[in-house]
Amino acid sequence: MYLKRPAGGLAFCLFYLASCFTNKYVLSVLKFTYPTLFQGWQTLVGGLLLHVSWKLGWVEINLCSRSEILSWLPASVLFVGVIYAGSRALSRLPIPVFLTVHNAAEVITYGFQKFVQKETSHLKVCSVLFLLVAAVCLPLCDTQFDPNGYLWALIHLICVGAYKAFHKLRKPSSLSDLDQQYINYVFSVVLLASASHPAGDLFSALDFPFLYFYRFHSSCCASALLGFFLMLHTVKLKSSTTSGQYAAWSFLAKVITASLSPLFFVMTANLLTISCLVISGVGEALLVYTERTGT
Numbered sequence: 001m002y003l004k005r006p007a008g009g010l011a012f013c014l015f016y017l018a019s020c021f022t023n024k025y026v027l028s029v030l031k032f033t034y035p036t037l038f039q040g041w042q043t044l045v046g047g048l049l050l051h052v053s054w055k056l057g058w059v060e061i062n063l064c065s066r067s068e069i070l071s072w073l074p075a076s077v078l079f080v081g082v083i084y085a086g087s088r089a090l091s092r093l094p095i096p097v098f099l100t101v102h103n104a105a106e107v108i109t110y111g112f113q114k115f116v117q118k119e120t121s122h123l124k125v126c127s128v129l130f131l132l133v134a135a136v137c138l139p140l141c142d143t144q145f146d147p148n149g150y151l152w153a154l155i156h157l158i159c160v161g162a163y164k165a166f167h168k169l170r171k172p173s174s175l176s177d178l179d180q181q182y183i184n185y186v187f188s189v190v191l192l193a194s195a196s197h198p199a200g201d202l203f204s205a206l207d208f209p210f211l212y213f214y215r216f217h218s219s220c221c222a223s224a225l226l227g228f229f230l231m232l233h234t235v236k237l238k239s240s241t242t243s244g245q246y247a248a249w250s251f252l253a254k255v256i257t258a259s260l261s262p263l264f265f266v267m268t269a270n271l272l273t274i275s276c277l278v279i280s281g282v283g284e285a286l287l288v289y290t291e292r293t294g295t
Helices: 006-029 035-055 066-092 095-103 105-115 122-141 147-170 177-196 201-207 214-240 243-263 271-293
Strands: none
Touching: 006 066, 006 095, 006 214, 006 243, 035 066, 035 177, 035 201, 035 214, 066 095, 066 147, 066 177, 095 105, 095 122, 095 147, 095 243, 095 271, 105 122, 105 147, 122 271, 177 214, 214 243, 243 271
16 A cells, blocks of 8 residues: 555644644745744754654664764755745745645655656656656646746756765765754754845844734744754654655655645636646656655
8 A cells, every 4th residue: 555654644644734724824925034043943943853853762763973963064054045945936926836846856856866866766857857857847727826936946946856866975974864954954053144144134033013013923932943853753653664655655745735835825727737746746756656666
């Protein structure tokens, strides 16, 4: 069966949906578009919660090798690019559009597998082509076309693809997924905090109209907590299922999130736009099949 571990998988889908919707609400509805502060806050809370969980013995983290930590720093730089550009893009693009462009990161990952690891699969080529065609055609028929939004989405997908490729290149590694995420959190907090003043976010945020409103504070707290629990459930699901089963749950989470988002957030779509979204979904479904069967 594709969807084993239903309790863990459904929890993952729930946290994925809630995290995505909460972030979209803060970024697009409240329009808190200061990514160094917003992402810095999320990584700070995530890092603190992960550190406390480690000290209480709830999770296991081993950071005994300085060379391993330093060798992972390029991935941490890419991680900052992922969350920063993703925040910029999500603030401007509808969730289904953002996820469609995000999925095209598999093109970079497959390119790495093909030319570095010499892996070839005709079915995977087809799936990657579907994802690429959908991402390329979508801006051409998007009735809500936002050039800056698509530019940030492009940067986001490049960082995601490069991060995944780096992760594959690093295997096997003495760093677990939680070790890697802990380093990512610490590095992100330091870098984003240092960049908040030069980027102009630090003082610009003082003029944010909802700065002292309860719904803004509660939404920011919810986004940080949901992001942390999503990370934990992602790591747990990856460790308890095969890559094919995890890919299936990830696909289901994206489909649910993209399908429900127009009910809560404004999105204008025509037949061509919907066709691109469907093509992307077909491409990812084929990718799940290849992961499951190993073809």
